[in-house]
Amino acid sequence: xxxxxxxxxxxxxxxxxxxxxxxxxxxxxxxxxxxxxxxxxxxxxxxxxxxxxxxxxxxxxxxxxxxxxxxxxxxxxxxxxxxxxxxxxxxxxxxxxxxxxxxxxxxxxxxxxxxxxxxxxxxxxxxxxxxxxxxxxxxxxxxxxxxxxxxxxxxxxxxxxxxxxxxxxxxxxxxxxxxxxxxxxxxxxxxxxxxxxxxxxxxxxxxxxxxxxxxxxxxxxxxxxxxxxxxxxxxxxxxxxxxxxxxxxxxxxxxxxxxxxxxxxxxxxxxxxxxxxxxxxxxxxxxxxxxxxxxxxxxxxxxxxxxxxxxxxxxxxxx
Amino acid sequence: xxxxxxxxxxxxxxxxxxxxxxxxxxxxxxxxxxxxxxxxxxxxxxxxxxxxxxxxxxxxxxxxxxxxxxxxxxxxxxxxxxxxxxxxxxxxxxxxxxxxxxxxxxxxxxxxxxxxxxxxxxxxxxxxxxxxxxxxxxxxxxxxxxxxxxxxxxxxxxxxxxxxxxxxxxxxxxxxxxxxxxxxxxxxxxxxxxxxxxxxxxxxxxxxxxxxxxxxxxxxxxxxxxxxxxxxxxxxxxxxxxxxxxxxxxxxxxxxxxxxxxxxxxxxxxx
Numbered sequence: 001x002x003x004x005x006x007x008x009x010x011x012x013x014x015x016x017x018x019x020x021x022x023x024x025x026x027x028x029x030x031x032x033x034x035x036x037x038x039x040x041x042x043x044x045x046x047x048x049x050x051x052x053x054x055x056x057x058x059x060x061x062x063x064x065x066x067x068x069x070x071x072x073x074x075x076x077x078x079x080x081x082x083x084x085x086x087x088x089x090x091x092x093x094x095x096x097x098x099x100x101x102x103x104x105x106x107x108x109x110x111x112x113x114x115x116x117x118x119x120x121x122x123x124x125x126x127x128x129x130x131x132x133x134x135x136x137x138x139x140x141x142x143x144x145x146x147x148x149x150x151x152x153x154x155x156x157x158x159x160x161x162x163x164x165x166x167x168x169x170x171x172x173x174x175x176x177x178x179x180x181x182x183x184x185x186x187x188x189x190x191x192x193x194x195x196x197x198x199x200x201x202x203x204x205x206x207x208x209x210x211x212x213x214x215x216x217x218x219x220x221x222x223x224x225x226x227x228x229x230x231x232x233x234x235x236x237x238x239x240x241x242x243x244x245x246x247x248x249x250x251x252x253x254x255x256x257x258x259x260x261x262x263x264x265x266x267x268x269x270x271x272x273x274x275x276x277x278x279x280x281x282x283x284x285x286x287x288x289x290x291x292x293x294x295x296x297x298x299x300x301x302x303x304x305x306x307x308x309x310x311x312x313x314x315x316x317x318x319x
Numbered sequence: 320x321x322x323x324x325x326x327x328x329x330x331x332x333x334x335x336x337x338x339x340x341x342x343x344x345x346x347x348x349x350x351x352x353x354x355x356x357x358x359x360x361x362x363x364x365x366x367x368x369x370x371x372x373x374x375x376x377x378x379x380x381x382x383x384x385x386x387x388x389x390x391x392x393x394x395x396x397x398x399x400x401x402x403x404x405x406x407x408x409x410x411x412x413x414x415x416x417x418x419x420x421x422x423x424x425x426x427x428x429x430x431x432x433x434x435x436x437x438x439x440x441x442x443x444x445x446x447x448x449x450x451x452x453x454x455x456x457x458x459x460x461x462x463x464x465x466x467x468x469x470x471x472x473x474x475x476x477x478x479x480x481x482x483x484x485x486x487x488x489x490x491x492x493x494x495x496x497x498x499x500x501x502x503x504x505x506x507x508x509x510x511x512x513x514x515x516x517x518x519x520x521x522x523x524x525x526x527x528x529x530x531x532x533x534x535x536x537x538x539x540x541x542x543x544x545x546x547x548x549x550x551x552x553x554x555x556x557x558x559x560x561x562x563x564x565x566x567x568x569x570x571x572x573x574x575x576x577x578x579x580x581x582x583x584x585x586x587x588x589x590x
Contacts, residue, residue, distance in 0.1 A: 019589075057412050059590035077414035085412035091404045093334060095341035100334075107330045108413035110322040136341075152409055 008032045009160050009191040010056060014065035017051045025051035027215035028065065035159075038182075038192040040202035042302060043212035049195040050088050052212070053164050057085055070160060081109060084158035086149045086194075088165045094138035098129060098148055101137060102155055109156035116155075123151050128177055142169035150178060154185065161185065163194035167201050179204055199298045203227070209298075211305060218309045226301065233274035235266045236290040237281050248280050263289065327415050328423040335427020339393055340434065349438045352385045360446045371450045372542050378446055379538040382439040383466065387497045390432040390470045394477035395489040397424045398585070407590055418582050425474050425578065432470040436463060455544040457557035462537035464563070468570035469535035473497055475577030482584040500532040530573040534566060 010033035017026035026048040033039045043049050054060045055067055058075025072079035092101050099120055106116045124130055127147040132140075140148065146169040153161060161182075167175045175198070182205055186192060196202055202209055203223060211219040239245065239262045245254065249266065252273065257263035268274050274291075281288065339345055356378045362370070401407040411420065440463065447454055473493060480489035507522050514522065537558075544555035558566075 054590065057408075059408065059411065061587065061589065077416065080412060080414040083412065085409060087405055087408035087412075089405050091406060092409070093338055093406060095338045096334065100337065104330055104334055105409060105413060108322065108327055108410070108415055110414075149409065 007035070008068070009035045009037070009070060010193060011068040012052070012056070012065070013067075015052065015055060015062055015067060016064035017048070017055055017060055018063040024063075024215055026055070029212065029215070029217045030065075031210050031217060031220060033191060033193050035191055036186075036189045037208060038186050038206050039194075040206040040209040041193060041195040041212065042197075042199065042202055042209055043195070044306065047212045048215040049212055050164055053162055053193075053195065056162060057083070081156075082159045084153035084156065084161045086153045086161075086163040086166070088168070092137045092145060092148060092152075094136065096137055097134050098124060098137060098140075098151075099133040101148060102151055105152040106155040109158075111156055119155060123155060126177075126181055127151050128174060143171055143174050146170055147174065147178075150181070154181075158190070160191045160193070163192070163196075166194045166196045167198050175201070199302060203298050211302060213306050213309050214313075216309075219305050226298065231293060231295045232267050232269050233271065234290065234292055234294050235268075235274070235277055235281070235288065236263065237266075237286040237288050238263045240285050240287070243284055243286075246280050246284060249277060252277060322414070324416065324419045327419050328426060331410075331415070331420060331423025332427035332430060335393075335397065335424055336430045336434070339427070339431035344392070345389060345431065345435060348385050348389050349435065352381050352439060353442055355381050356442050356446055360449055371452050374450065375443075375447065375452065375454070376538065376542045378443055379541065382436070382443060383536060383538065386432060386436050386439065386466060386470065387473060388494060389435045390428055390473050391477050391493040391497065392490055393428045393431055394425070394474040395481045395486055395493060397428060398478065398481050399486045399489075402590075411590060417585055421478065421578065421582055421585060425471070425478065428474045429467070429470055432474075433467060436466060453546070454541050455546070455553045455555065455557065458537060458541050458544055458553070458555060461557055461563060462541055465535040465537060465566060465570075468567055468574075469532050471574040472530050472532070472570055472577065475574050475581060478581040479577055479584065482581060482588070496529075497532055500529065501536065502533075504531055504533050530570070535570065 010031075012032070013030050015026055015029050016024065018024050029048075029052065041049050041052070051060060055062055056069055056074050057080070058073070067074050069076075069079045070082055093104075096104070102120050102123070103113075103116050106119065111119070121130075121133065124133060127150060129144060129147050129151070132144070137145065137148065146167075150163075153163065167178060170178060179201070182192060186205070192205070194201075194205075206223055208220070208222045209226065210217055236257075238260070241262075245264070249264075252266045252268055254264040254266045257265065266277055268277065278288070278291065359374050359377045359381075362374065401410070411417075415423075440459075443454075443459075476496060477489055477493040480492050484492070503525065507525070511519060511522055540555045544553045546553055
């Protein structure tokens with residue numbers, strides 16, 4: 001299939017990243033991010049997120065495969081002019097003032113002094129750093145450094161924002177403020193690609209997520225696709241003595257309670273299956289203990305997928 | 320929104336300079352040199368004549384050592400500190416090429432070296448005023464410039480070493496190079512006639528391959544350049560302009576070679 005990478009903000013094909021010690025950080029991954037899309041890149045520590053992001057910025061070189069950012073090579077100055085990047089650990093020159101930091105990074109992206117003077121105060125204000133323009137960065141807390149990091153990434157109003165560990169070090173208020181800023185950029189058609197350990201960020205901001213584990217992509221889906229099946233109906237019931245489960249209930253794979261004899265749980269994602277099971281159980285005079293709708297969190301789904309992936313790997317190794 | 324590499328170089332250099340000036344390390348060197356100079360200038364060996372020459376020579380040597388040490392230490396820590404603090408990531412994510420980054424860093428350290436040398440110049444002239452002597456200003460200006468040319472070589476060398484060995488070793492080796500380069504040449508002029516063919520060859524390699532930093536030191540000329548009021552001249556007049564140009568070119572050629580080597584090492588280094 002021919003892919004027109006000019007229409008993709010990020011195009012990663014068969015990317016392999018190996019370190020000098022032979023360790024494979026990224027193992028043949030492929031994905032694309034369209035213009036205007038907001039994509040969350042999630043995975044456990046050491047999954048390969050930062051290595052992928054660093055390759056996208058030209059900090060690492062692909063061992064195999066290709067990476068195109070805004071239709072250009074990752075290290076290309078033209079692409080970097082249009083990209084805003086927040087590193088995993090945001091540490092800035094401690095003896096520079098917040099204003100000087102933004103003048104440096106904004107200046108490097110081509111903003112002139114007049115433009116910088118116009119942009120810096122409202123940007124710092126927006127990120128909760130109003131009044132800190134003349135404060136040395138060494139006096140900043142971790143959260144303030146993260147906010148400053150976001151400010152340097154977006155000061156030139158880039159088309160594509162790549163954030164590694166988006167809300168690291170931010171308190172709930174800072175997180176909320178950042179969400180508002182990013183949602184505003186998203187509404188302006190900017191492309192956002194970020195990694196985060198906080199799946200709340202992902203759920204709140206993203207159109208799509210990419211899950212990576214041990215250097216491989218284990219799942220890609222839109223948030224709607226992912227969250228829709230995470231909602232399920234649950235029926236907990238007890239059978240009357242000397243009654244067996246009807247076939248229509250057995251088909252729903254009920255699980256037997258190990259502590260209470262004769263107590264079962266049925267889980268189903270379809271509303272009609274739920275209604276049908278209730279009807280069937282009332283027909284045999286089963287005692288309903290609990291009925292309702294449970295929503296599994298994105299975090300639970302992520303953990304389930306990671307465990308499933310590890311189980312598959314283990315099975316493959318045993319074979 | 321367009322920016323020239325020259326402007327980017329200046330942005331990087333300015334950051335290095337501001338950081339160097341706001342950090343305390345540089346002032347420790349200046350204060351130590353100031354203390355030592357004050358002590359040397361205050362020595363009075365039973366009103367011995369000519370003692371001021373000895374005093375001024377020591378102060379100039381202290382200045383030379385302190386400037387070399389400052390630029391070596393600052394130069395050697397630039398790249399490792401960028402990596403350790405991870406400040407290199409947001410910087411290199413901007414449209415800055417690696418040569419621009421390296422040259423900007425070198426320029427920043429060099430400007431910090433000029434700042435230190437200016438501080439020492441104030442100390443040196445204040446000491447001269449205290450002793451009632453006056454150095455040959457033209458010669459001192461040439462010494463200032465040649466020391467700065469020497470600094471460009473030391474900065475580029477410390478960049479190379481900091482990319483291949485750890486920070487402490489890079490500082491020690493760079494300083495050792497500066498020290499040996501300044502003393503070996505005079506030692507070799509004595510040893511050379513007594514050496515065998517291999518020894519002579521090695522010494523020729525040393526002289527022609529490595530930069531001879533003693534060429535950039537006019538301290539002795541400054542100290543011994545007495546003013547002759549009867550002829551309104553100095554014992555040692557300032558160097559010819561062509562000599563200065565040749566020395567500058569000689570220094571910058573080595574700097575260019577060393578910076579190129581540093582760039583080759585840094586070019587494909589994963590960040």
